[in-house]
Amino acid sequence: MPGDLVPTADAAKAIGVDRRTLQRWVAEGRVNPTLTTVGGHHRWDVEDLKRQLKERS
Template sequence: MGRLVTSGELAKELGLSLRTIQRYIAGGVITPEFRTAGGHTRWDPDSVREQLRKLHEQET
């Protein structure tokens, strides 16, 4: 596991809006590394890139 970031930091790093990240979470498109006790998500950006890459490959 690499460094972990918040959803806002993830959105910025991937060039997406926070709302897009939230839609991806709700739709099960991406899965966080873990959730805090308060329900906040933490992400490994490299893992998310891989999840999105695999999804793209499945669609093509």
């Protein structure tokens, strides 16, 4: 896994929301993680996540 990808909790903290909020946004299709592991865990490029949110506003 590339070193600049972070787990959901860290990505959520970086954008100022709760981890569960970010998980809900994924389920609703509002944002897409950079990578989903074989075990179903999301990994995020925080800058890409911020770009996705900016484009949706």
